[in-house]
Each structure stands twice: as structure tokens, then as C-alpha cells.
Amino acid sequence: MESNGQHTDYRQDPMDTSNDKPSSAMPLLSRRLSRRKLLAGFGALAGGALLAACGGQPSAPASTAAPTKAASGAAPAPTAAAAAQPTAAAAPAVVKKGGTINWLGHPVFDALTKDLRAQYQQMTGTKVKFEGIPYPGLRDKIYLELASNSASYDLVTMGSQWWTFDVNSKIESLDNLIKADQPEKPANLNSGLIDLFKVQGQQIGWPLRSGVFILHYRKDLYDAAGLQPPKTFDDYRANAQKLNKPPDQFGAYVMGTADGFASDDFINYLYSFGGKILTDDFKSCVLNSEAGYAAAEYWASLIKGGLVPPGTASHNYSDLIAALQQGLAAQAIAFSPYAVDINDPKKSKFSGKFDWALVPVDKKSGLDHSSTFLQCWGVFIPKASARKDTTWNFVSWLTNGKNDIAMAMSGNGPVRNPTFDDAAYKKINPSGAVTVKAMTYGNLGIPAAPKRPQIQNVLTTQFNAVAAGTKSPKEAIDESTKQIQALL
């Protein structure tokens, strides 16, 4: 009756005689074969059907309506977490204790704050539940949560370098909370970091983990070769050449992957050559300045000149840290908190052999100090959170002087200046003095212009191509300028 395609034709082949009486042979056989197993499976299937019917069906009509409904802001999205705790209407002077604060952030904060969160719970009865999400995914998830007015999280962690202003309408300004519940010794907080999260005079976020690019170099190798920390980029290249002993040891290191590290790396050279990406009003792109071209040429010359390990276009922060820990690179311009990792005897072959310095400047730029990429993780309280005052109380407590030191001891980048002078911290991270200085000179990299992620994508794609050798530095600058200008 039913044609089953070509293979059925084959079965009608005269050779094939087994189909004579299939009806009697097959069921007999089938009873032998794993009948019991399939039976057990089917019992479970029936349960599954119930589940599908209950869960799947009612969602059908809602699916098309949902996006527009949420988009118009009509649905306040009641969730279990929000229902449990009505918003405190007045008198925020006494912070409501108990309950749970839900915190979404990068996994790095999990280990850093584990003990402190337990301590806070003991002190106040408020449990802080941390949810760690790595890249890629963290930013996507936070943005989806904020955009949909979700009350699932009371605290979210964003990087100063990727937080964009379009989410600010979904974030609670901290000003009133700060007024009601003052942080400890505000003067000790690094003002540069605090300002990173200020928008038009309003404090939107609060700094939690700082870092800035500094020069990490092998003191033992420098001493053996009679070298001095470089003041200019010419010195830096000269030092790198002296320490360059491929394939086991290279004079420098450059990151160049397409997922952001190419631009993160290049920005340090750009600013320290006196260049910049945008004008202060974000109206035009000024990457194609003389300094811009010079910085790009210099950056590319390190790669082409064989002063960095081959494969730059595929090297990210993870490779950089490993290269310093294994001695593959004698020095690198890298993020300051890595100092702890490369100095840790459990992870590094060269613990105690490193020293740190400010990144050099270009002689022609006329700058008296370099300016490197300053990044800071900040915490933000979503407007939809039902426990804003409690959450702020936790944040303010978490960043007090004592806790800043405690987190720094586990590898955090401090947000309070005195932490860098703490004797115990100095022991595990001797780069403190250099880091504080670099932080005051630091730059935001790509300014918080509206299309910041797109601008970063242009830069990282172009400089990834330079690292791969498929574009000249001049082409990359020209192409970047053109594309960024089109975005503004």
C-alpha cells in the first residue's frame, strides 16, 4: 500500500524470501526483545506527557503576546523573590535585616567574597546568594534581566569598560541610598574609580574590583642584563630585544584575540603615544592622528619583529598569564591584578622574580607619564529590586577598609588607596605603589559613548587582523576611523 522509497523495492527482490509471513514472526520475536525495558520507559513517557500537557500548552498563546507586553512596561513581572519582600516605603535609616540578596556577577567574585558573605549573614541575618556567570554570557544575561525589569537580582556586576548608558534607566541611582547609609571613610576610596561610575553627577554604580595596565617585568633577567625599567617605548623595545631568546624566551608579549583583547592591548599604546579614540563630545573619531598611526606601527612592529611569542592573533589574557608564569615572556604590559597570579609560587615558576613599573611613553608625544587602560568592576542595583536599602548596606559594608584588604589578600584589585600600603598585602602584591600611580593616570579606553560595544568590535577586529598580518597598521587605523565615524 505505502511505498517506502527505494529500499522497499529492494525487499521485493526475488532473493528476499523472509517477508513471507512477517505477521507471525515479528511479534514473537519482539516479545523476547527488551520488552520489559520498553515498558518501564513507557510508564515514564506517560508521566512526561502529563508534564508536556500542563507546562507546554498554556504557554502557547502567551508566547507571541509576551514580548510586546513586557516591552511596553505593563507587566511588573512578579517573581517569587519579589513577592516575599514588599518594598520598604519609608524610613530607610533602619535597614531591613534578614531575607536574601541575590547577586549576579562574574565567577571571580564568588571565591573573593565567600567568607565575607557568610560573615555578613552572621552579622545581619541577611543571606547573600551569589550567581557567577562567565564570558560570553554575563553581559547578555545582565542586560536581558535589566531590560525586562526582572526582579530576580538585587545586585549586578558590570565592568566599567563594557557598561553602556542605555541601561541606566533600569538602574537605581545610589545617591539617596548613600545619603541614608554613609560608606565608611569615603575619603579613602579611590576617587578615580568612584568617578568611573558617575553619570551627570549621579552615582550609578559602585567600584568593587580595580585594575589597570602596568608593566610586569622579570627583575632577575633585567639585573642579569644590566637593564633599567624603560622610560620610553624605544627603551622598551631595546630591552625586549636584549631579552629576546626565541623560541624559549621572548622579550615582550602582546594580546590580539578578536573577542576584545586586541583592542584592550592596543589602547595602552595608543594613549601612551598621546593618541585617543574619540573627541570629548563623542562627535568624531580621532584615531587617525599622527600618534594613532605611530602607536599602531609600534604595536605591529613588536609582533613582526619577533619580539613576542608567535601566534599573537590567538593570544588572550589566559595565554599572557601562562607565558609570564612559565618564563616564555620576559615582560608584558598587562592588567595589574595578574601580579598576584604571576607571583604565586603555586602557579608560577618565577615567584618573587618579578618587578613592576609604569608603562613607558613615546618620546615624541611630550607626555610626562603614560596613560593606560583602567578597568573596574562595579556593582549596580536594578530599579526592579525589592531590597535596595539592604543591598546597598551590604555593598557599603563589603567595600569598607577591612574587607577591601581581605578581598585584596585573595587577589582582588583594591578600591581603597590605603589597602595598597597594607603590610600583608604588599607581601603578596608588591606592585601596589606602581598600580596606584597608574590608576590615577588611567584612561577609560573606549569612552562610554552610546555605541561603545560596536566601537570595541571595530577596534578589536581590525587589530586582530593586524596581529594576524592580514592588515597593515595604517590600513587598520584608517578602516577603524572610517567605521567608528559611521557609528557616531
Place this chain on the structure above:
Amino acid sequence: MERSPNHLETKNRRPVRPRALVGQTLVWLGIAAVLFWTLFPIYWLVTISLKTRVQIFSMPPLFLFAPTVENYQRVIAEVNFDRYFVNSLIIAGASTIIVLFASLLSAYAFSRMRFAGRKLAYFLVLAIRTLPPVAAIPPIFLLYMNLSLKDTPLGMVLLYSAFFVSFAVLMMKSFFDEVPVEIDEAAMVDGCSRARILWSIVLPVVAPGTAATAIFAFISAWNEFFFALVFTASNAKTAPVALASFVGESGVDWGIMTAGSTIVMLPSLLLIWIIQKHLVKGLAVGAVK
């Protein structure tokens, strides 16, 4: 077994002829090459889980080293790995059941029944699955938030069922197509209903295919990463998401991540090995048929 299902085995019983010996050797060499290709990356992953951080990045790579179980201790002590593991089991298990149930019924209908809109329905079942998952994330996110399905095992089960059922339908249909229609017809003459035919006559014949479909659905759900990352938090977090959180800020924590991966790999490996025997049983069915 009066008759050997495989002619190669019949040859084995005879005195070994040189040509057969060469054939056998080639087969074993082929198997060895395939095993090297499939297992070396896994072997490397497992050795990394037994190394210290300094050893992991050592140049040249270390093949002989004093193994450490430190990474395994850490993955058990520092992460609630058992919980994520159980979450994964529940979610993958339940979605496998739904996928199997839905695909068995519809694949049987597509394979055996004539009805209006059959072609269109089959096309839609396959075509709807071509929506790129990334594109589905924002609307599903809003939908799930409004239905409070976010971060619930039920939400993940429904999501995985929807994303993996199309392929299961196609697979099961091809297995049903292999079974001669005459079997159904004979049973219908005997007065069996469609459901009964599927349940007690056709299904046992396609047991190996069903097992393969189940493996497919289970492992796809067990390993799914991106949806789980976006749609789960502490309640329904799955093992792959927990593993990925070892991609820390100062580099990938290779030791702890590979140790976790090794643990996550074990149940799937065990499952495959068990169901493998099932598939071999299926071979006998094919042979007698």
C-alpha cells in the same frame, strides 16, 4: 543461533587463511587509528586534570609526571558540583522522556498514516527547528519571565524538548520506515488499533533505533550550554554551566575545569556503554529479519 549473523564471524571459525589474516590486521589497525584520534584529546584532558598549574603549561608538554588529585578535591569541595550534576540528570532525563514520547507518536504517524496536511506538518516540524538558537533567546527570555519558568527545571525541560524533538522525529521516522508495512497490515487485520500496533509490534522492532534516539536526546540536553547559561541561575543550573564558570578572570582554571569535565563525562560514557549492548541486540533482530 543456527546461522551466524555475520559472514566475517563464519570465516573466523575456519582455519585462518592468509588473506583473512591480512583483513583482520587491517581492521584492527583501523580501529586503533580511530581510537587514537577519538581518545587522544580526551586522554589529554584527563592528564591535565591530574596536573598542577605549573605542569599544565610546561613546555615541552609533560607526558610523565607525578599526578595530583588536588583538582578533584577542589572541584568537590569548592563547587556545589553534586547539585548541578543532579540538576543536569533531572533536566536531561525528563526532556529525553518527552522527546521520545512525542517523536515516537508523530514519527509513526508520518511513517504510516495518510492524512490531510501531512507534508506540511512534517515540513513545519523540521523547518521550525531551523531558527538559530541565539535568535530565540530574547523572546523566550521574556516569555519565561512572564510565566515564571526562568531558572526552573520545567522551563529547561520544555526548552530542550522543543529544540531536540525535530531531529528525534526525523530519526524515528527513518527507523519506522525500515520496518515493513506488512507487519502493521497483518496486525490491523487481526483488529489491533494503531496505538497497540505501535506499542506492542513496531516499537520492539525499532528498539535499537529508539535507544539511539534516546542517547541523542539525552546527550544533547546533558551538554547544552548556551540556553542553560542564560536561563538558569542557582535553582536549575546545570553541570556544563558550572564547568564554564572556571573560565575565571585571571585565566581558565584548567585543572579544576578538566577535573569537572572528567566527572561530567563519566555518566554519559557509562550510559553509552550500557545502551551499546542494546544496539548489539538490535543487530540480531536485523539479522533474523
Place this chain on the structure above:
Amino acid sequence: MDAQGSVNVASAPASRRHWIYQRLSPYLFLLPVTVVLVGILLGPTIFAGFVSFATYDMFGGTMKYAGLQNYSKIAADPEFFQSLGNTLVYTLLTVGVEFLFGLGIALLLNRELPGMGVIRALVIAPWILSDVIAGLDWRMMLQDNYGVVNYLLGVLWAPAGSTPWLSAPGWAMVSVVLADVWHNTPFVALLLLAGLQAIPQEPFEAARIDGASSWRTFRHVTVPLLSPAIFAVVLFRTMFAFREFTVPWTITSGGPSNSTELLSIYLYKQMLTFFNFGTASAVSVVMLALTILATLAFLRGLFREL
């Protein structure tokens, strides 16, 4: 199911019920799959279709009709065409190699040898690794400076030891394809093996009696009988490879110089990095259309078969 048992009774109302049941039963059989697919996937698909003709600001919650603006935007974007080209190369290479390898492995494993159960389980092992882990594992092994692949190649032949697996455009594509082939071939092999085992033995014996060569047997007996399984595997691998995201993203993030940026990575950037929902939806509609086009040959075969 009890009601259906009563069909046997040959009374007049029962035969009417029987008739209704006959007409309705296909749809009842399709109900579960419809519920699951419509409940979860139909909404997002329609949503993507709508938003591709609009600009949607997720933070302001406003949607504005934009005509074909999103489509003209991607039509003017060279990055879109580059990623389209990459995706085609990637799909052809991975599906082709995976099919050939998978068929070879399935044929190799389709015999009774001591320990075959364990061997099969071990061959399938790469597929049970999560995408992310598979990607990270290969990134680690192919790393230019301390990766084990370059080390082993260097031992065999020194110049091969400095292969720029991840940092030169052509090689990077080879690397992501390699990792994908490693990860997914077992799946292809598993399905083809299941297909092979469902084939009756008689045709083979007949061919043997006729004295057909192994190649002729393979070509004229195995392949036709295996065709439903081959069809299923190639169709679905094509669909999956066309939208593959995790493995290439973990290994190269689309670099160097966009040489491994697939459409899914381009889509990901538009959707979740730039939050350009309109543009991203247009990309997904194009991807949807292209997937259906790419599988059209298969779909036509499928309709002929129905």
C-alpha cells in the same frame, strides 16, 4: 487506550466511532510534538519575523516599523557576507568530512569482534563531551606556544612544530573544522551504525553467492539500504553546522581577521553584544531561509518519499 480496544466489536455505532478515530488518530499522534514545538518555538520564530521589519529598543521598550531597513543594512555589510562565506565553507567541510569519516567508522565497527561494545562506546566518547569543553580542549591542544599538537608534530618533523593553528586565517578555519569533526563524527558514525544494523542480512548473502565484489556490494546493497539513515544524518548535520556557534567561538572567537566568524557569531554579536534586535532578527530570518534552501535538495527528496 481502552476505548481503542473496543474497536474490535463490530457493531454499527462502534464502526462509526472507528471511522472518526481513523480520521482523527493521526492528529492525536501529532499532538504532543505540536504542543512542545508551538509552545516554545513558534512564538520566537514569529517574533523574529516581525522584529526583522522593525527597530526594537529593548531598554525603552519601543518597537517601530522600519520596513526593509534591517535587510538593507546587512546587505551593505561586508562582514555579513564574509561570515556567510565562512559559514558555507565550514558547513561543506565539516559535513563532508564527518560523513566520510563517520561512514568509514560505522563500517569498521559493524562487525562482531571481541570487546566491540567497549570499542564502540570509546569511539562515541568525543560526542559526549560538552561543546564548551571540546572547544577549550582543542584550543589548549592547538595553542601555538605550549600546545601538545605542535609539540608532537615538531618531534615528527621540526618545521611542522610551528604551525600557526589559531593565528593564521586559513589554519584557524582548519582548526575549528578539525575540532568540529572530532566532536561530531561519532554522532554520525553512531547513527550510520544503527542504520547498518537495521539492514537485513539476506541481500548481503545473496550478493556473496553472486560473487559480487565488496565495492559493488557496498555500492549497490549497503548504500541504498542505508539511504534513510544517511539522509537523516546529512540533513541534520548540515542544519547544525550551519548554525554552529560554541566550538568556533571558544577556539577563535571568530578571528583572526574574521576568518572564522560564522553567521551564528555575527548574529550573536548583533543580538546580544549590540542589542540590535531588528538587524539580528533580519539575520536570523536570512539564516532560516538559507538553511531551508541548503536543505532543499534533501527536503525535496523527503517530500517524494512521503
